[in-house]
Amino acid sequence: MFSKLGEVMLYVNDQDxxxxxxxxxxxxxxxxxxxxxxMRWITIAPSKNSxxxxxxxxxxxxxxxxxxxxxxxxxxxxxxxNLDELYQNLSSKNVQVGELVEMPSGKVFNFxxxxxxxxxxxxxx
Numbered sequence: 001m002f003s004k005l006g007e008v009m010l011y012v013n014d015q016d017x018x019x020x021x022x023x024x025x026x027x028x029x030x031x032x033x034x035x036x037x038x039m040r041w042i043t044i045a046p047s048k049n050s051x052x053x054x055x056x057x058x059x060x061x062x063x064x065x066x067x068x069x070x071x072x073x074x075x076x077x078x079x080x081x082n083l084d085e086l087y088q089n090l091s092s093k094n095v096q097v098g099e100l101v102e103m104p105s106g107k108v109f110n111f112x113x114x115x116x117x118x119x120x121x122x123x124x125x
Contacts, residue, residue, distance in 0.1 A: 005052050007043070011059040011071040013115055015042055018056045021114045025093045028054075039065065046078075073117040079124035083107050086121060 012018040022028040022044050031043040031053055038061050045053040059071050080086045083100070090097050090111055098110035108122040 007053045007055050008074055008076060009055050009057055010074065010076075010117075011057050011062055012117075013059055015040065015056050015058055017114055018042075019044065022054070022056075025090065025095050027089075076119045078119065078121045080121055081124070083109070083121065083123035 010018070019030065019042050023030060028044045028046055029048055031045050031048065033042045034040070040058060040061075042056045043053045044056065054076075062069060063071055083106075087097060087100060087109055096112040100107055100109050103122075106123045108120055110118050110120050112118050
């Protein structure tokens with residue numbers, strides 16, 4: 001049986017730029033880095049104690065090693081206890097953010113990383 005989502009693999013064009021975005025603009029922390037042959041990955045998370053992490057992989061390298069994989073961006077939904085504060089924080093760092101939308105399940109907005117990949121954030125207290 002599955003017990004939880006442990007890691008999301010995100011395929012990016014520029015790993016170093018992606019790390020810079022996630023750490024400097026989104027406030028994530030680098031948890032670990034690894035390398036095996038041409039494969040390099042960087043694991044990030046909102047905090048050291050996060051149950052779920054994101055592993056950043058080079059899209060071109062993964063595509064050559066596993067051409068059958070769909071390397072499109074996964075849909076990620078982040079949760080936050082203070083949506084308005086996070087919205088203002090990302091906006092102040094010139095992150096492209098969408099409108100704040102009131103859904104039946106709570107307020108939500110989308111934002112894009114430096115490569116144009118979109119993610120969602122929902123208020124969840």
